[in-house]
Each structure stands twice: as structure tokens, then as C-alpha cells.
Amino acid sequence: MPREHPSQRTLASARRLVVKIGSALIVDQASGTVREPWLETLAEDIGRLRGRGQDVVLVSSGAVAIGRHALDLHQKTLPKKERQAAAAVGQMHLARAFRESFARHRLSVAQVLLTLHDTTERQRMLNVRATLTNLLTFQAIPVLNENDVVARSAACFGDNDRLAARVAHLIGCDTLVLLSNVDGLYSGDPYKSSAVKLIREVQEVTPEIERMAGGARSGYSSGGMVTKLAAARMALASGVNMAIADGRDVHPLSAFDKGKPCTWFQPSIEARIARKTRIAATLKPAGVLVVNAAAAMNLLSGEDLCATGVISYCGDFGRGDAVVVRDVHGNEFARGLSIHSSTELGYITRQPGKEPESPWAFSASSQIIHRDDLALAERGSEMDPRSGTA
Incomplete structure (x- = not known):
């Protein structure tokens, strides 16, 4: 059953965590540019976590949202070829922004673009795991995204929430954080009713929980609460703790770590044993x-x-x-x-x-x-x- 009472969980107990950043957080939707002041505070937060001895892997959306502005593609739904072109252009801008913002905090980043096959075919999966663990050993922060330029619609993640959950399982993470433009999972649509309540803890993604999810609200987001619950199912099955948290504030991880309200998904004892x-x-x-x-x-x-x-x-x-x-x-x-x-x-x-x-x-x-x-x-x-x- 979902619980509405406050949760005391923080990031302090995490040894290795994946943090997923949504497009609406990192990209200014009016200009199609990276929100560099916000990214700067995220880099500072990650430097603090690294100082505590915690490994951090980032999964970042935003390449298509940036590229479509650069190519003057403003229709709401892009055809496949135009989306691939936008991703190719936008990924360059995204990588530069990460490199420059994190370098100012003496942090090295590494770009890793993945397809679904990279996390399902055994040899490729082993190669990805080895590369990511080596990057962490070398004190670099992997920044992952789906390789939209080559991914086929029939063989793609579809959204970075599920990509983040797969990566968390692949490299043995214990915590997954989905930074979003909402506080977490509500009992209903918070945009339509002020009477809904934030669900603070979930132990199983039941049909009741699924009915609480709505669609994506951002014009550039491919996800929404539905995909976050799909990621939660994957995380819980792998014995990974997952949180959906509001990332709109400056220093989003620090605010979350200090107890800002969010939704925690906690795996069952059976999943931990597995x-x-x-x-x-x-x-x-x-x-x-x-x-x-x-x-x-x-x-x-x-x-x-x-x-x-x-x-x-x-x-x-x-x-x-x-x-x-x-x-x-x-x-x-x-x-x-x-x-x-x-x-x-x-x-x-x-x-x-x-x-x-x-x-x-x-x-x-x-x-x-x-x-x-x-x-x-x-x-x-x-x-x-x-x-x-x-």
C-alpha cells in the first residue's frame, strides 16, 4: 500500500546512484538552450556526493529539445529523420555544457550513448558494464543518453527513465533518483485538484498506483509519470531504491538530500534477497x-x-x-x-x-x-x- 506520511530517507546511505535529469529541467523551453546556472548547482551537488565517497552516474535528456531549436524545428511531434538530426545537433551542445559546468568544480565527465541492445545482448552489456565501472574507478562521471541518432523505434528505450533503471541494474547501483518537474507521485493529478496528496513511500507498483499516473506535460518530454512507474517496477525488481523528486530548485540534490518531500519506492525483502x-x-x-x-x-x-x-x-x-x-x-x-x-x-x-x-x-x-x-x-x-x- 502507498504511504502518505513523511519519509526520512536521504541519499546519505547510497553507495552508488544513478541520477536521471529530465528535459524540462536542463533545457529552457522558450530558447532551447541549456539552463547553465541550474546545471552549475547540480555539478556542485555531485561534487559534494563524490566528496562523501559516493559514485554518481548521470542520465540526461535534452538533446532533441536543444537540437530542434537549433534546426528551427518547432512542430510538437517530429518525424523520425528530423528527430535523429535534432538529437545529433543537440547532443553536441549538451556535452559541451556538462563538460564546462563540471570542469569548474574539478569534475571530469564522460559521454556514453547507448541503444537498447547495449543493455540486453550479453557481450555488449558486459562491455558497457566494464566501461562504466572503469570510468567510476578513474573518478570520472558518466553522462548517459539514448543514442537517438541510430536507435530504431522498434528497438529503443523510448524514454530515459527506463534507460536509467536498466543502467542502475547493470552496474549494481543501490539508488536511482529521477529528477523531474513534479514533487513525486500524487494520489491524483495535482494540476487539476488541490485535494490530492503526495505519496511518500511505495513498496509495490500496483494497479491502484498505476491509476494515479498521468501523461507527460512538457512539450519536449517523452516520459511522464507512466514511464517513471515503469522504471520503478524495474528498479524494485532489481532490489534498487528509487525516488521521484522535484529538481526545479537550484542545488536539486542537496534539497532532496535535506528531506524535501518526494516519493520513495522501496524494494521488498524478496527483491533484496534476490x-x-x-x-x-x-x-x-x-x-x-x-x-x-x-x-x-x-x-x-x-x-x-x-x-x-x-x-x-x-x-x-x-x-x-x-x-x-x-x-x-x-x-x-x-x-x-x-x-x-x-x-x-x-x-x-x-x-x-x-x-x-x-x-x-x-x-x-x-x-x-x-x-x-x-x-x-x-x-x-x-x-x-x-x-x-x-
Whole structure:
């Protein structure tokens, strides 16, 4: 059932999040130009999240909205060829705006254009996952969009809400934020009635929830609440927390993080268990962590793994890669997704032979694996050692 009471959730607990930006937020609809002052405050917000050790991936709409003005295409619905041309022109302007705004905050961005096949065909999906995790390890912020120039209508995402949900699942994110021009999901159409209420928490996208959704209101948006609920279904099935939040204010993520009202979609216990099952059974580990007795006990009790508990490690792994966790006797008792790469872990643990000066700000208490990204072996058994890294 949906809940209307205030939610206390913030972004503080997120380790890796995808933030989707709608066209109505980033593009001035009258001029077709990027709202650079707003983008500047978003960059500052993301710099703050990065300073807390959180990974951020952006999915940004807006290329078509920009390109149609540049090409003087003002009809409400563009034919396919004109839409592709507008996307090609607009993407150049969008990429420049991101690069310049984020550079002023000493943040590097990387453009990644995807088609539906890139997230459904296994080899291409693995390539995308590897590229995105490597970019995060290199401290770059991926900025994703659908490749409208080559996407066919029969094989496209259709909107960036669903693209964002697919990417969140693909790279093991725990949180997805859809920044929009509304506060969240209402019990009815807030443009037609002042009596409707903001739904603060949803645990399942039921027919009742679907009836609350309306269509897109922006002349340039391909989404609307319907597509956001479709993204919510995908996120909840993957065990990912999702929020629909108002992004119209300056510093939109900061306002949201301070408790501005929004709608949170919280996955069920079953979905969280399924996420842990995938970590345990389907991900090939890229490294091994050996932890001390106290850390092993804490993990078995449902706590996080911190750097102070790591005795040694081996393997070459990136942020978000799966690793085996072993006790001091060499017994594997868990697998999890590493928050840090092996290079970063070397700085954190100060292993012999590692360069002590780090370009990143770490501490001995840094989280290495969050409990939500940890799968314990069944008691009395060990996970298949053949898939581990010796």
C-alpha cells in the first residue's frame, strides 16, 4: 500500500546512484538552450556526493529539445529523420555544457550513448558494464543518453527513465533518483485538484498506483509519470531504491538530500534477497579479501565490512566488482560488491609496497562492502571455489 506520511530517507546511505535529469529541467523551453546556472548547482551537488565517497552516474535528456531549436524545428511531434538530426545537433551542445559546468568544480565527465541492445545482448552489456565501472574507478562521471541518432523505434528505450533503471541494474547501483518537474507521485493529478496528496513511500507498483499516473506535460518530454512507474517496477525488481523528486530548485540534490518531500519506492525483502542471490551465484569474483576474526563475526552478524577488518587482498578489481571474502583460515564465507577498487584499497589498507600518498581522501574506517551488497554462504557450505580468484 502507498504511504502518505513523511519519509526520512536521504541519499546519505547510497553507495552508488544513478541520477536521471529530465528535459524540462536542463533545457529552457522558450530558447532551447541549456539552463547553465541550474546545471552549475547540480555539478556542485555531485561534487559534494563524490566528496562523501559516493559514485554518481548521470542520465540526461535534452538533446532533441536543444537540437530542434537549433534546426528551427518547432512542430510538437517530429518525424523520425528530423528527430535523429535534432538529437545529433543537440547532443553536441549538451556535452559541451556538462563538460564546462563540471570542469569548474574539478569534475571530469564522460559521454556514453547507448541503444537498447547495449543493455540486453550479453557481450555488449558486459562491455558497457566494464566501461562504466572503469570510468567510476578513474573518478570520472558518466553522462548517459539514448543514442537517438541510430536507435530504431522498434528497438529503443523510448524514454530515459527506463534507460536509467536498466543502467542502475547493470552496474549494481543501490539508488536511482529521477529528477523531474513534479514533487513525486500524487494520489491524483495535482494540476487539476488541490485535494490530492503526495505519496511518500511505495513498496509495490500496483494497479491502484498505476491509476494515479498521468501523461507527460512538457512539450519536449517523452516520459511522464507512466514511464517513471515503469522504471520503478524495474528498479524494485532489481532490489534498487528509487525516488521521484522535484529538481526545479537550484542545488536539486542537496534539497532532496535535506528531506524535501518526494516519493520513495522501496524494494521488498524478496527483491533484496534476490539481489544477494545474484551476487552469490551469478557474478564471477574479480578478487579475494581476507578479513580478521572480528570483521568476520561482524559480517555474519549483518554489519558492513570496513577497511580496519581487511588483512590482505589479491586480484585486480574495480569499483562495484564482486569479490570473495575469506576468514584467516582461508575459508570462503561470503561474497560482495567492493565499494573501492584494488588500487584504492591499497591506499586505504597501506599494504607493504603500496604508495602511501593517495590522490583520494580515505580513512581506516572506510566502508569496503556494504551489508546490502554482501551475500553470506549457507551455514556448513562454501560457495563454488572454482569461480573465485586464487
